[in-house]
Amino acid sequence: MDIQQAFKMSFKSLMASKLRSLLTMLGIIIGVAAVIAIMSIGQGLMNSVNEMFSSLGSNIIQVGLYVRGESNRTVTVDNMYDFVNENQELLCDLSPIVYIQGQVKCGNEVMERPSVSGVSEAYDSLQLLKLSQGRFLQYVDVARKEKVCVVGTYIVDNYLDGEGMGKIIKINGENFTVIGVMEQMGDNTERSEDNQIFIPYTNALQINGTNFVDSYGVNATSKENIAPARLAIEAFLEEKLSGDGFYYVQSLSEMLEEYNKMQNTIVTVLAAIAGISLLVGGIGIMNIMLVSVTERTREIGIRKSLGAKRRDIRLQFIIEAASTSAIGGVVGIVLGTVVGMAAGVLMNTTITPTLSPIILSFGISVGIGIIFGYLPANKAAKLNPIDALRYD
Amino acid sequence: MQEINNSPSDDVLIKLQDIYKIYHMGDSEVHALDGISLDIRRGEFVAIVGQSGSGKSTCMNIIGCLDVPTSGTYHLNGVDVSTMKDDEQAEIRNKMLGFIFQQYNLIPKLNLCENVELPLLYAGLSPAERQQRAMASLARVGLEDKAQNLPSQLSGGQQQRVSIARALAGNPPVILADEPTGALDSHTGREVLSFLQKLHKDGNTIVLITHDNSIARQAQRIVRLADGKIIYDGAADRPEAVVQPDEFSAMPITPAEEVQAG
Numbered sequence: 104m105d106i107q108q109a110f111k112m113s114f115k116s117l118m119a120s121k122l123r124s125l126l127t128m129l130g131i132i133i134g135v136a137a138v139i140a141i142m143s144i145g146q147g148l149m150n151s152v153n154e155m156f157s158s159l160g161s162n163i164i165q166v167g168l169y170v171r172g173e174s175n176r177t178v179t180v181d182n183m184y185d186f187v188n189e190n191q192e193l194l195c196d197l198s199p200i201v202y203i204q205g206q207v208k209c210g211n212e213v214m215e216r217p218s219v220s221g222v223s224e225a226y227d228s229l230q231l232l233k234l235s236q237g238r239f240l241q242y243v244d245v246a247r248k249e250k251v252c253v254v255g256t257y258i259v260d261n262y263l264d265g266e267g268m269g270k271i272i273k274i275n276g277e278n279f280t281v282i283g284v285m286e287q288m289g290d291n292t293e294r295s296e297d298n299q300i301f302i303p304y305t306n307a308l309q310i311n312g313t314n315f316v317d318s319y320g321v322n323a324t325s326k327e328n329i330a331p332a333r334l335a336i337e338a339f340l341e342e343k344l345s346g347d348g349f350y351y352v353q354s355l356s357e358m359l360e361e362y363n364k365m366q367n368t369i370v371t372v373l374a375a376i377a378g379i380s381l382l383v384g385g386i387g388i389m390n391i392m393l394v395s396v397t398e399r400t401r402e403i404g405i406r407k408s409l410g411a412k413r414r415d416i417r418l419q420f421i422i423e424a425a426s427t428s429a430i431g432g433v434v435g436i437v438l439g440t441v442v443g444m445a446a447g448v449l450m451n452t453t454i455t456p457t458l459s460p461i462i463l464s465f466g467i468s469v470g471i472g473i474i475f476g477y478l479p480a481n482k483a484a485k486l487n488p489i490d491a492l493r494y495d
Numbered sequence: 496m497q498e499i500n501n502s503p504s505d506d507v508l509i510k511l512q513d514i515y516k517i518y519h520m521g522d523s524e525v526h527a528l529d530g531i532s533l534d535i536r537r538g539e540f541v542a543i544v545g546q547s548g549s550g551k552s553t554c555m556n557i558i559g560c561l562d563v564p565t566s567g568t569y570h571l572n573g574v575d576v577s578t579m580k581d582d583e584q585a586e587i588r589n590k591m592l593g594f595i596f597q598q599y600n601l602i603p604k605l606n607l608c609e610n611v612e613l614p615l616l617y618a619g620l621s622p623a624e625r626q627q628r629a630m631a632s633l634a635r636v637g638l639e640d641k642a643q644n645l646p647s648q649l650s651g652g653q654q655q656r657v658s659i660a661r662a663l664a665g666n667p668p669v670i671l672a673d674e675p676t677g678a679l680d681s682h683t684g685r686e687v688l689s690f691l692q693k694l695h696k697d698g699n700t701i702v703l704i705t706h707d708n709s710i711a712r713q714a715q716r717i718v719r720l721a722d723g724k725i726i727y728d729g730a731a732d733r734p735e736a737v738v739q740p741d742e743f744s745a746m747p748i749t750p751a752e753e754v755q756a757g
C-alpha cells in the first residue's frame with residue numbers, strides 16, 4: 104500500500120469524526136502553542152535587553168569607588184591612568200565620569216534636568232557615541248580645562264533653536280561653548296539619552312569642588328580580555344584600598360551573559376513544563392487510537408480478508424495518529440506564534456518567530472504521533488482476520 | 496459432471512485433507528470441523544450446504560485462508576497454505592481468493608470505487624490502474640454510475656453487487672460466497688445467484704455456502720455438512736443431494752467419488 108493512499112485514508116477517518124479529532128489534537132495544540140509562545144516571548148525579552156545594552160560599548164568595564172573621608176588611602180585619577188598605561192594589553196580608553204548637580208541655563212532659560220557629566224576624550228569610544236556635527240572632546244580640552252561641551256539632540260532642538268554649534272550653555276554660572284552635537288540615540292525626550300551634556304571632567308571636578316573621581320569607564324582591549332581585565336582592576340583596587348574603602352568593577356557584557364544564561368534556564372524550564380502537556384496529548388492520542396482500533400475491528404478484518412498485510416494496517420494507523428498530532432502541531436505552532444507576537448506588542452518589542460522551535464515542535468508532535476500510535480497500530484495489525492471479521 | 500470427469504486429477508485447485516477445527520469452550524470441545532477431506536477442481540461450482548452450526552462457515556474460512564485448521568493440511572493450487580504465516584496468507588487471499596459475505600462487508604466511509612479498489616491497493620497497483628480496474632469491475636455488476644456513492648446510499652442487493660465487484664476486481668481464480676443471498680429477498684437473491692453462474696461459465700471456481708436447497712441446486716456439486724462431517728458429496732441433481740439432515744438417518748449413505756462421507 105502506498106503512503107499517499109494511507110494519508111488519504113487517514114484524512115478520511117479524521118474528517119469522519121471531526122469533533123473527536125479536534126479533542127484528540129487539543130493536548131498537542133496546547134502543548135505546542137505553550138512551548139512556542141514561551142520560547143518566542145523569552146527570545147523577545149532577551150532581544151530587548153540585548154538591544155538596550157548594545158547601545159553601550161560591549162567591552163566596557165565600569166568602576167565605582169567609595170573612600171572613607173578620614174582615610175588617607177585613596178585612588179586618584181593619575182593612579183587610574185598609570186594603571187591603564189601599565190596594562191595596555193588589557194585596557195584602553197579610560198575616562199573618569201563626574202556627574203554634576205546644578206543649574207543649566209541657555210541664556211535666561213533654565214533647562215529641565217539635563218544630565219551633565221564630565222568625561223575624558225576617550226568617552227566617545229567607551230559609549231560608542233556618534234556625532235552629527237562638530238567633534239567630541241579632545242585631550243587638549245581636558246588638559247587645558249577648555250570651556251567646551253558636546254550636547255544631545257534634545258537640548259539642540261529645545262533650547263538651541265535646532266542650531267547647536269557655537270552656542271553658549273551656562274553650567275552653574277560658567278559658560279560652555281557647544282563644539283559637537285551627538286546623533287539622536289533615544290526617542291529625543293527629556294528622559295532619554297538625548298538630554299545629555301558632556302564637558303571635560305577637569306572642569307566638572309572644579310565645579311564640584313573636589314579632586315576625587317568615584318566613577319570610571321574603561322574598555323577591555325578585546326572581548327576575551329574582559330574577564331582578565333576586570334580581575335586585574337579588582338586586584339589593583341584591592342591593593343590600593345583594602346579595608347579603607349569599597350569599590351565595584353563590573354563588565355556589562357559579563358552581566359548580560361549572566362542574564363541571558365539565567366533567562367535561558369527559566370525559558371527552558373517553562374518550555375519543559377509546557378512540554379509535559381505534549382506528553383499528555385500523546386497519551387490522549389494513544390487512547391483514542393486504541394478506541395478507534397476496537398471500533399474499526401470489522402474494517403480491519405475486511406481489509407485483511409482482501410489481502411492487507413500487517414504492515415499495511417500498521418502503516419494506516421500510525422499515519423493516522425501521526426497526522427492527527429502533526430495537524431495539532433501545526434495549529435499549535437500558529438496559535439503559539441500569534442500569542443507570542445501579541446505578547447511582543449504588549450512588551451513593546453518585536454517578536455519574530457524563529458524557525459528552530461517551530462521545526463522542533465513540529466518534529467516532536469509527529470514523533471509523538473508515531474510513538475503513541477505504534478501500540479494501537481500494532482494491536483490492529485496483529486488481529487486475526489476471522490476474529491476481526493466476526494466482531495461487531 | 497461432465498467437466499468434473501474430464502478434468503485431469505492433477506487439476507485439483509482446493510485440496511482439504513483430514514481437516515479438524517476444534518474450539519475449546521471451557522471444559523468442552525466443539526468440533527466445528529471433524530475430519531473433512533475435500534477436493535475441488537479448477538472451474539467447479541460447489542455448494543456447501545448444511546444446517547446452521549454444521550460447520551459451513553468454518554470450512555469456508557479455512558478454504559479462504561482466513562482461519563487455520565487445528566489439524567490437517569490444505570493445499571491451494573498445489574501449495575500447502577495451512578502452515579503459512581499471517582502475511583503469507585494475506586498474499587494468498589489477495590491473489591487467489593475473492594470473498595462475498597452475507598453482510599456485504601463494505602467499508603462504510605469509502606465510496607463504491609474505493610471499496611472495490613481495496614484488493615488492488617493491497618496488490619500494489621498504481622492509483623490510475625486501480626481506478627480503471629475498479630470501474631471496470633463495477634461496470635460488470637452494472638453499478639459504474641454509482642461509483643462515487645457511499646454503500647449506505649445503496650439497497651442491499653446493490654451492496655451485494657458491489658461486494659461481488661470487489662471480489663472480482665483482482666481477478667482471483669476462486670470466488671468464495673458465504674450465504675450471499677441470506678440477507679436478500681428472493682428476487683435479488685436470484686440475481687446474485689445468476690451472476691455467480693455467469694462467473695462460473697467464465698471459468699471461475701466458485702464455492703457457495705447456503706442453507707437453502709433451492710439455491711444449492713443451482714450449483715454443479717453439493718457438499719452437505721452435518722456436525723462438522725461431510726454426509727453427502729456429489730452431483731447437485733441427484734435426489735439424495737437435497738435430503739434434509741433429519742431425514743438423513745433413514746437414508747442410505749451415498750459415498751462421493753473420492754470422499755468418504757463421515
Ligand SMILES: Nc1ncnc2c1ncn2[C@@H]1O[C@H](COP(=O)(O)OP(=O)(O)O)[C@@H](O)[C@H]1O
Pocket residue numbers: 518519520525526527545546547548549550551552553554
Ligand atoms: N470462534 C468460535 N468459538 C467457538 N465456537 C465456534 C466458533 N466459531 C464457530 N464455532 C462453533 O463451530 C460450529 C460451526 O460453526 P459455523 O461454521 O459457523 O457453522 P455454520 O456456518 O454452518 O452455521 C458451531 O457449533 C459454532 O458454535
Ligand SMILES: [Mg+2]
Pocket residue numbers: 551552553
Ligand atoms: Mg455460517
